[in-house]
Amino acid sequence: MGKIITIANQKGGVGKTTTAINLAAGVSSKGYKTLLVDLDPQANATSGLGFSRIYPSVYDVLVKGIPIHTAIRKTVMKKMGILPSELSLVGAEVELVTEKNRESRLKKILLPVKKNFDFIFIDSPPSLGILTLNGLVAADSVIIPIQSEFYALEGLGKLLNTIRLVQRSLNSRLSIEGVLITMYDFRLNLSRQVIDEVKKYFGDRVYNTIIPRNVRLAEAPSFGKPIMLYDPNSKGSEEYMELSEEVLKKNGKKGIRKRS
Secondary structure, eight states: OOEEEEEOOSSSSSSHHHHHHHHHHHHHHTTOOEEEEEOOTTOHHHHTTTOOSOSSOHHHHHTSOOOGGGTOEEOSSTTEEEEOOOGGGGGHHHHTTTSTTGGGHHHHHHTTTGGGOSEEEEEOOSSOSHHHHHHHHHOSEEEEEEESSTTTTTTHHHHHHHHHHHHHHTOTTOEEEEEEEEEEOTTOHHHHHHHHHHHHHHGGGEEEEEEEOOHHHHHGGGGTOOHHHHOTTSHHHHHHHHHHHHHHHHTTOOSOOOOO
16 A cells, blocks of 8 residues: 655745655656645646646546546656646635535545555645645645745644644544755755754654755746656756655665666
């Protein structure tokens, strides 16, 4: 059975979608079958992999009950699929309100395909609404990206409180997979101070890998490619490949498979 990892932070602009795309792609490049679930109505992970106006999408699976296997698409990475999103997903917040077990809808949907993948990564929206809640209930663990800026820890308490509530009442197995420092600027003392604060708070759950600010990382989505295909020699690509190995090793995948 594949491990489900949700990437979550209710703050926007922290590199959440960039991490979702490139971590899923990096792990798949090591030979592991991965699925990226785009649970964000902005559908940036979907467009970042070259898709647009997709039907059926995660909305149709979540709300309309369409079988999940009909919505999963192959991507430019040989061993990576995507459950795409589109703007209509914004209506799911309202449409699921009256549904029974609405917080567990995604968990139930992923169950039939979980055995087909080694890892399933969920890109959640920048909010703590019903969609993010579904991502946390479905997941085995959560990765929290934190940008190395002045307000990095602002509002993080709300996310951690939500995680604790989910652990207590909806998903007792949920754990923090790791905390990822993103948008790091090596020229700024402030960036180093933020890392010290984050490590003081989260300890050894902070990944050794640090994702830098990188122009090529920002460009890659407009070409519909993960960074390791768009510019494999860039600093952004190198760091996401390092992160992929770090995540794999943490999950007992010590014998890293050859890329494919």
